[in-house]
Amino acid sequence: MLLIRLLWWVVLLLTTANSTLLGQMNREVVGFVYHRVGDSRYPSTNISTESFDAHLNYLKQNDFKVLTISEAVDYLRKPGERERVAVITIDDGYESFYKNGLPLLKKYGFPATVFINTETVGGSSYMDWKQLEDCLGNKIEIGNHSHSHAYFLNEAPPARYETFRSDVEKAQALITERLGITPKAFAYPYGEFDPKMAELLQEMGFSAGLAQNSGVMHGGGNLFSLPRFPMASGFSPLEKFISKANMQALKVIAEKPESFLMIANDPSPTLQVTFAQSNLMESQLQCFVQGGSCVLEKKMSGDKIEVTVKPGSALRSRRTLYTLTIKDTDGHWHWFSHLWVNPALK
Template identity: 55%
Template sequence: MTALSGPILLMLSLLFSLFSNPTSSVATDHKEVVCFVYHRFGDDRYPSTNISLADFEAHLQYLRDHDYQVLTFADAIDYLQSNQENRKTAVITIDDGYKSFHTNGLPLLEKYGYPATVFINTETVGGGDYMSWSELKDAGNRKIEIGNHTHSHAYFLNLPENSRYKTFDDEIRLSQKIIKEQLGLTPTTFAYPYGELDPKMEAIIRNAGFKAAAAQNSGVISAQSNLMRCPRFPMSESYAALDKFSSKARMNALVPKEETPTSFMMPEHHRPELTLQFVTGALQINQLQCFIQGGECQMTITEKEGETTLKLTSAGKLTRRRTLYTVTVPDKNGQWYWYSHLWIDPSVK
């Protein structure tokens, strides 16, 4: 038998290591998590933020029937950064902490044995339609992670810059302190009120030590995502039909190599240009679609040496406070990929 040379032995060793260890770091790079955001449950007074209990249970049943692991937001971030085996993974988040979650949503989660993450603004706890501290403590004993959603849930981008960042930082510290005093825990995850942030606010959250923060641009979280502004798919009566939910649950992350600009802030001319560069791979670029809320998308595509450069802009001036540029594209196997960029115009009240 001919002796194997050193390079061949090394190659065989690497291949054996890869295929005999499915939780190796090679697989970690391809992990993804689909995250959903809910607000109210079975409260039809507010259709724009409510979901019916029948629809919510249909979502949970879909996740069970299709073998998703459902994690808290914090645990999902740990999963993304771990060497655990790749699995279909979903996260259920609830913003604001309304009573209808404790009354209507939590019992359904318990029925399916699923955890979730509730982001609370500490100023409103116990008032009006909001859960009390005792209800939040009860939820925490029933697989619910408590996350930080600031103290006041203010429109921080409407504050003047000379006070905005101190106010934002002070509120983070205050709400962390209050949650610790009331619940005996310190949140490790955060959600921006209204999904609004600028680069300095993002830096404050990073420097505060949170492991991740949730925004409200839609999409799928990947191992390469900026964890200080994780995308989430909104779930309310307009989006809650099972076919819409399931299509989001099956979505993949379109991960740009380059994104210009990275900021969410609307430029003064109100026709922002977004440039994305990504690996073409198996993507069917001829089927790529662009959507702009309240506007018409103008798109330029350049393909070169296995990479695609996409330039997007609006045909007219954007007039909404928050506008999404969304890109979807299928691959040759029929799998769909999603990316969105949020533009925020604080001058719109």
């Protein structure tokens, strides 16, 4: 009888663990990254106030739960029902957000997360500490975006990691001193990082690291490589925002390499990914290489799809996205992207 009870408890525990894991895996968050709001001097990083208002109105009218990034991470970590969840993030702390973006967030009652690089606080076109303090009182989470906003990958290891840690800790200390808070979320400058930098963030007590490769966050993903959809310039029209807001995650089981850092002397890097087929339509798989053409190879392996992606020609930009999208049998599109960084280029 005792043995039967023990076996029953083991089965119950395993069932509960699997249920919890599945509950987490099922949860997704769509994240958006903005920079300037209503500042037409910089079109590549700006969104008009009209477009930003339209984005927020769509989220409101379609019953999205809008969270800060820290709240979203808590949501992803816990099992439970899947909801329509969105995160609004703003990088760099430009004053145009305070003047033009914050009033719109207040209008809709939405929170957001602003990532600041502390060296520029109070400088030309940037928010000062008083404005940032006011943001805190209006549902805005302040995140760490480093002190110097440097190209950390330009420095070779091990100096890269010493510089990175020192810079992030300096920003953290300044934010704590001036605002009385300790940020838990970090956004990599330019979206550039390597696996060791992500490890350092965990050691420093951060709960999340945000990149700039596009895609949808999900409970089974890496919390220190969270994707976000850019929403400036040509990406800001409402129809494109709606498409991204309704996108689902393409949940990759294996990714090789995991690092964004290009290997020296390899201008045409190969990416290999594997994902479960589930209800995905293999015939609807699409591949895009930013600024060029894509060479795609795919094969079925049991209930998995194995994909190899190569560029049609050598990559010529410092940062290049490889993107995969696929449609499922319910008509939903799923998205995954991998960012390549070549530190040898500016």
